[in-house]
Amino acid sequence: MDIGPVNNVILLADCYKVTHYDQYPPGTTVIYSYFESRGGKFPYTCFFGLQYIIKRWLAGPVVTREAIQEAKEIYSGIYAEEGVFNEEGWNHILEHHGGRLPLRIKAVPEGTILPTRNVLFTVENTDPAVPWITNFFETVLVQTWYPTTVATSSRIHKQVLHHYASLSHTNLHAVDYSLHDCGYRGVSSVETAAIGGAANMISFKTSDTVAGTCLLRKYYNLKTVGGQSGPFSEHSTVTSWGRQREADAHKHLITNNLGRRVGCVVDSYNVWECCHDIFGVQLKDLVLEHGRKGGFLALRPDSGNPTEVVLKCLEILGQQFGTETNSKGYRTLPPYLMVCQADGVNYRSLASILETITSHGWSAASVGFGAGASLLQRMDRDTMKFAYKCSFAVVDGEEVEVYKEPITDSGKTSKRGRLSLQRENGVYTTIQHGQGDPEKDLLVPVFENGKLLVDYTFEEIRQRAELTENDIDILKFLAEEK
Template sequence: MLPFNIPLPLLTDSYKTSHFQLYPDARKMVAYGEFRTSFEQCKDDERMIFYGMRYLMEHYIAVPWTLDQVEKADLFFKTHNAGFTPFPFPKDLFLKFIKANNGYFPVKIEALAEGTVIYPHVPVYQITASDEYAHLVTYLETILTMTWYPSTVATLSKRCRTIIEAAYEQTVDEDSLWTLDSRLHDFGFRGCTSVEQSIIGGCAHLLNFDGTDTLSAAYYAQFNLNGGKPVATSIPATEHSVMTAFPSEKEAIIRLLNNYGHGVCACVMDSYDYVNALDKVLPSIAKHKLEKGGFLVLRPDSGDPVEVVMQGLRAIEKVFGATTNSKGYKVVTGASIIQGDAVTYDSLQTILKATTAAGFAAQNVGFGMGGGLLQKVNRDTMSFATKLSQIVYADGTERDVMKMPKTGMGKISLPGTFAVVKDEVGIPIVYPAETKPSTRNLLRTIYDHGPITTPASSNPSTSLSSYDDFATVRARVKREWAALPRTTDKIISPALHDKITAFKKQRELADLNGFHGSGKANANVNGSVVPNGVGPAAH
């Protein structure tokens, strides 16, 4: 059952249902999706993670449409136009592929593998629609574009890990590096707009860390994406309601330690007076904590993030002591701090700098990220878009299509059909499909007028098992992110670069003849137009 029982034909933008009568007559049309900028247009690190296609395929795209859904859509469209009049939609085409194609949407979709590390302007998927269905090429754009969200969360999470890894490399001994996987914990479930968002965003975070309190994502990743093998962990912890339910904070902490003090557990410390809790309550439970023998994590939840973390570190060092590791940094004995309030990419850096500057190893501090991880991103964070790139008209004439707005050259698109091939370093290079090297195209067919069946099964309902499991995707992210340079201007192949240059000249000629054309764009040494920040790859 689809969410809210909305018919599949309605999972698009209103205006798209009218495009079947607006496109020119065509034999074939091709569109593609890309991120047009790096995360928040960062110039220092342009790497991004593509993730989330599998979820969309399994739940919305590789799902057969039904006659009943089309009839419900028809009923809706009867009053959807201005003045509550009939709105156009391609009902006859829908009915045709339901009958002729078992209800599967009649396009081919190629996509990068889940977890592929890319740069701006690398096509992440390509849609091809042919014959009578050519005009449906961008009908699925609305749903497919939603890969922006898990890709953006995965990229943000990985960027945070990169910061933490640098602090670990500087301050943490090798035998403690295992703690890095839990340093950024997903606290974002309650801030999500829906359970579905928590699953999609929460799984994206788990590509980089195994710490989460978002149970929906932890379960989904384990049992739907990883064959039942564990993916995520958490620890028992108090909340303010637990702390304030007792007459004193000491009693609440004793209760925590009696039940969970033999292992790792966490306690929020600012229900009343954070400084008093550190100076007076913490020493009063120290003996009990030591008797239990476990590891205690203290959590401030208000105040200046840097100040409260430093106060916490000094307090636990004073109460429980610390050792100095081989790199000369202090490691508190049996206790640490987790900062879960106001954590962002920027504040995380600031806190770690203060921590290490004070002589503490980075392993002494963990982070809980909620809104900053799952909510404070949008489609513009990495500027995702889907655009038409080629059309073959009814008479057989082939034309590459390129968007090149004078008023927004940051929204330029690429012309033609594409192949993505790694160079010797592993950088994904974009080629015109007709000129790609013999090396494997990273854009692989994942849907072709229906689910792709594997040799092991001809049953469409199980064909999506051909997707890599979560552990494999995790490994891909880790391997490719480490191998690729932070920035590159070589993702456009010479052949595609030449196409872009030729297109510019065509538009300039159209301008001279009185048609609307392109204006000034970023230029390389040859004066040819390329997407912002991208140059031609070396021959």
């Protein structure tokens, strides 16, 4: 997956970091830094994406003579002078390490769910001649914020869906397929789609963002696919038939995919007439035949107030196709039929829609959802207040605890010393000042001196991130969220 114009590891840092090699105290031999979420929108993190960054950028002999010369040329142009770029330092890495990065990274296993304000990974140099390398790679390593935020947000979505599924039906396995990723077109790049789409697949097994599956196959040992899809219509495929032939458009799709999972967009013109007259009358026999052959039909309203539209669509379809009452006392559409809302969906609107339909006696089993920007794009590094900070150094042989403590913002006070992550009685705690028990440290060495030490599979990440009875109270979170 060779993406973008940059393929030189020396160009992965903010420009000003190029000058930092001679800003540390003389005699500095070790710089040790860590990465954490300092809080933000969500109370926990679902850690994911570091392995992609390591495999994509850091593993192997990545510093070459050509890379050094290219970087020297570019940085000399940026600073409009020679001598700013640390050519000697990069040549040292090339000559003494064969171009492999003398770094050690320890991290929590990917897919781990832990409260914010805990260390997620640590980074330090292994060669005392190049201590500056630790924070030179802050820029690319901090980009772990994106897949971790997507994975966390998606899991919050899943908790909402799971709550209402538990309330209104018994097929909780269906929650894995209840939110479809429609975000490919809504993100800033193909690489963003790949990273975000992969992160979302930790919680959900249905997706149109095929780039996510491609990333998982290359970087996370996935053998099949991460997210499934099916023949679904869009407005162009319906409206190209013309308004008078809307029924023909839907009939054509179902007939050509009889017995499969099919999705029809129903709001091209009049969503109520489409549900009642077209599907509930004109195409009713075809829909019933589709169901008898094992097919499934999702009708997708794509405009209007989602809370009102979903409920009304359920009522119309229930009137036309009948309903069943499940063991929990909630009405369901026949098992071959569903309403799928894929516009204006986020974890808050999910809760609103599901609360409305369940309060009117409908089971969450009769609805599905799709989401795009809210899943993959509507976030930034400050959503979860991610930060990468130096906490320890060795200067002239003396160990130094490094920290910041801004008087204007106590929330940005950083941790001190070497860190470890421990769990006692189910509670995660970050131990500072080098006082942690190495035998209990949950941070796993994942990279050292150019070599990937642990190669996680996507399936084990999924298993690690599964919902548990110890999860936060999702309704309480929604009520308290600012």
